[in-house]
Amino acid sequence: MKGVKTEVFKQNKREQFKFDVNRYRKDFPILAEQIYGKPLVYFDNAATTQKPQVVIDAISNFYEKSNANIHRGVFLLSQKATEAYENVRKKVCHFIHAPAPEQVIFVRGTTEAINLVAQTFGRMSVREGDEIIISTMEHHSNIVPWQMIVEQIGAKLQIAPINDDGDILVEEYKKLFNSKTKLVALCHVSNALGTVNPVKELVSIAHASKVPVLIDGAQAVPHLQVDVQDLDCDFYAFSGHKMYGPTGIGVLYGKWDLLESMPPFQGGGDMIRSVTFKKTTYSNPPFKFEPGTPDIAEVIGLGAAIDYLTSIGLEQVGSYEQELLGYATEILKQIPELHIIGEACEKASVISFILDEIHPHDIGTVLDHEGVAIRAGHHCAMPLMERFSVPATARASFSFYNTKKEVDVLKQALLEGVRILK
């Protein structure tokens, strides 16, 4: 563990950084659940986070008191629902430091956001023989949409390699650019390794060649303060459910000129200016990209999640999670059979590991019996597994509601697993 984040952690430690984790745990009703008679230890936060009561309440309150379809309704209830929906757009704008709410498009999740860009910007800008750069550590959601588009067009993917620690090889990445490069798509934080990529630097390298960049921020928004203007990325995508909000809602941010020039992704109601059987004209962004009745209640829930995260403060959240990551890394390394995959300079609170001679699935089953939920498998990053020559890993991913005591439970459960399975 090295890098900037660790420095923050050390500094906070010096200042006797106190984060009242038990206070926040009470906000999450599910954390009181038991699994096989044991307290739930939820370490699958990179897959989805649990929901605080305020988010659950926001959704049920909306259905109980404010439900109506948005836009175009002349009655008060519809106007209120519209206002609540559009207010969340402003919240998201503020949350990621976007220049204007109109640059925030609501989608189903990160996957849909990336597909949207692939099928609109991609189809518009990529021609036969062109190239799109991604990296070895991408989630399938940031590989497959590009693969689909390059296959349709006759273009090709270029892959930026990583080193054994899980850091992107910046010099190798630089060499991939040429006159045929039309887009770069990279993750901000790797879901399988935890690597925090130097996004600002990677964006500026791409911009030097006048190539726009999409950032998959699904794993970043719950852990770090994201400033899309500072990063200067052209698109930024993330999901609500990985940041304590509901499933079924996500965000695509885009630079205005790009959003304006892109054709619509899907057609339908609410995205049009006028329709005749001869010709349809489209609305401006964001509405051009939001056809049909959107996930209104989920947007409201996302707004509550943003308020909740902001009230704790992402800096506090990040510092505490770094402390947990440091502790867990140290504790897990005490198990001789355990090997951590991914020790990048800067990491989010994710630990991927393998155990000698024991398949991650078997370890997952044993941990489950101890109440510990982790993920075992390829983490939708099969090319990355191939890079490390492993079929799968076990992954523990931590949230600010996890405790050091829970990390100790994980260690004990792993030792039990080694005892049973080895």
Added chain:
Amino acid sequence: MNDLKELYQELILDHSKKPQNFHVLEDATCTVEGFNPLCGDRYTIYLKVSGDLIHDVSFQGSGCAISKSSASLMTQTLKGKTVSEARQWFERFHSIISAAPGSSHQVKDLGKLAVFSGVSEFPARVKCASLAWHTVRAALEGKSNPVSTE
């Protein structure tokens, strides 16, 4: 932890660490790949069948203790059996691993395969135990496309 021991019985762990018939079959008459896309478990099953008789069966690949030991014990079970006997074994095996959790489902004449009776208590692992069997069934039905559990 009692039911965990039901799942990870000695015989299962032995076969996962030292799988039997774990090699390529050079004179195979039929080769089919089985894959669980959710977890990445992947096996290739080799069969040497002439007429109605399974002369030899072997496998290669990687996966968890349950899937590997299941493949290993399956190859031991099916060697020397007829195709219709193999189908019966598939049905018997399938009925014990997919019994409703908590039920005391009994199947007679399971031989060593009885060791997998604990799997039914772990619905998330049923597909691990059945991967090799589904693959071999597809092979015997003359299908050559890779078998997926999803």
